[in-house]
Amino acid sequence: MMKAGWYILNYHDVSWEQSPFIRAVGDSFSPDIFHEHVAALAKKFELVSVQEGWARLQNGDIDQPILSFWFDDGYAGVRKYAFPILEDAGVKAGMAVNSSFMLRKDFYWRLKLGFLAHVDGLRFLRQRLRTMGYKGGDSVRSFTLQNCSAEIIAVIDELFVRFTSEEMREDVFRHFDDVEGIRFLLDHGWEISNHTAAHYPVSDANEFQRFERQFAECESELEKSLGVPTRFWVLPFGMPFTDPSGTQVRFEEAEGKERALVYVGSKINQHSALHKHRLSRILVPIASANELLVSLSRLAVYKAG
């Protein structure tokens, strides 16, 4: 039995392909598995668009289980494979876009890391990271996320260039949808949201300037490309590492009543009063449809504090 509330499922890519860029770091589902998820979820939840879920939450507490889909990072597979499945199910979804990937300005640094893992490039990265506090045996994946800085990004970029050709560095952007693809989703009723320019971790309250810069850059590019401002700013990596309430307070001071900040908190959004400017989403585990339903049945409702 599912608790009442608005469940927002956070997916990334839906595709028959999972290249070495994505395999080590991303969570993607093949179209057949995603179809099984949607079919199973439709039996237990009322499937709603992000816009409808938000409107119902703003109008009062949610008293039945409703569910929305929200895809992050702007992968091209979402439009190709997830969109038709959701259209058949009669539901629109949300897409959180990184402007640098959409505009082919910069490639996602975590996928560069995944590729370095694939080609045995991490041994060079570990050497360089030792000068930045990395200790042998630590997870490179966690260290680069927790300590992300311009210096670390520069080292990853340098090694990525070393291990790839110019042709590959142009070709890799095919993983992400372009402006035309995102506009297609917008025109078909999807909620397009801001996921920052280049998906750096921006949720440390001590680095609020990076937060502002990254979101502002993406907002400007999305408005230029798509002609509409976004209502939701989706935190890369989903959760503030430190001082979550501090980040939220500063966000609300900066953005006022215009926007909501979207996390991955693995909680159900139920109480209207708690969600004027924030939403919690649920990262979908790599699981079968039945396993997904079981995990959703065990979730707690978002409470203040």
Next chain:
Amino acid sequence: MIPDELSAEYLDLPDLDNNQIVLITGNQLRHKRFALRMIEEFGDQVVAWYQVENSAPRRFEGNQQAKNSAPEGLKAKLIKTAKSSKKFARQPGLWALFVAVVRGLLLKFRWQMHSKAIQRGEERLFGREVHRLQATMNRQPSIINPKDVNTAGFVAEIKALNAYFFLSLAGPLYGKELLDSIRGIAINQHAGHSPVYKGTSTIEWALYRRDLRCVSATVHQTTSGADNGPILRRSAPCLFPGDSPSAIFSRVVALGTELMIEVVREIMADKHVRVYPQPDGAGQTYLGTHMTPHVLNAIYRDHRAGWLRDEFVRLKQF
């Protein structure tokens, strides 16, 4: 993805307005999906779809005449089964013949189980999609015997279609005359990681070696060799931790079809095509006679032991 470990070259294909496509496939569900996806994407540009079937009557006279098709006696079948076992040549005698026959029968049985598992997997993965496409499209293939494919008559038929693209999934090796009759380019979809794994059962060989990095689909320019033409695209499938060997194969084939669509679109837009020639001597070409029951048993044993699930966990721990 592109095979970045290989060096790129460029082909300049004829810059013609004609983008007509001829398809040639086998007759399993994955082949139907291939053809129907091409028709879904390219519509009336697909001017013909040939489906290769061994039981199809011959339509053309040619170099590849049908062999005497008198029914085989039991002795002939046993000898054929024994000869297909690679150990036969090394161990003469009745006992060796008996062992070879048993091994051959075991392999046949094991392979039939594996093939049936693939069929079930295909129905689960994309049966719904194929049924939907079949319902919306009224396109049926022309059935052709594989021995007809390289005859002068078939080459003339293909030439008359004036196709720019000759796209294949399965079928025999295609001869030079047939490939030269295509105005643009012939492209083949290979379930395997060329150049490392070419030929037959290449996904099974990669799984046997627990080489997940070589569980890939390759789309390459068709040559008269097996899967050794210049590569256009190659990438890895989106797998699920609980996938069986047969499901993995089906996912590779589904991916290959999507890569083929991408390649054809790119060539339609730009005839200056980047290809990655496969070096002579790179990798291995596997024949059907290389497969043994031991290999298939090992693959399924790994699956039951949860090797793929463990491998995914290991890949993410860096």
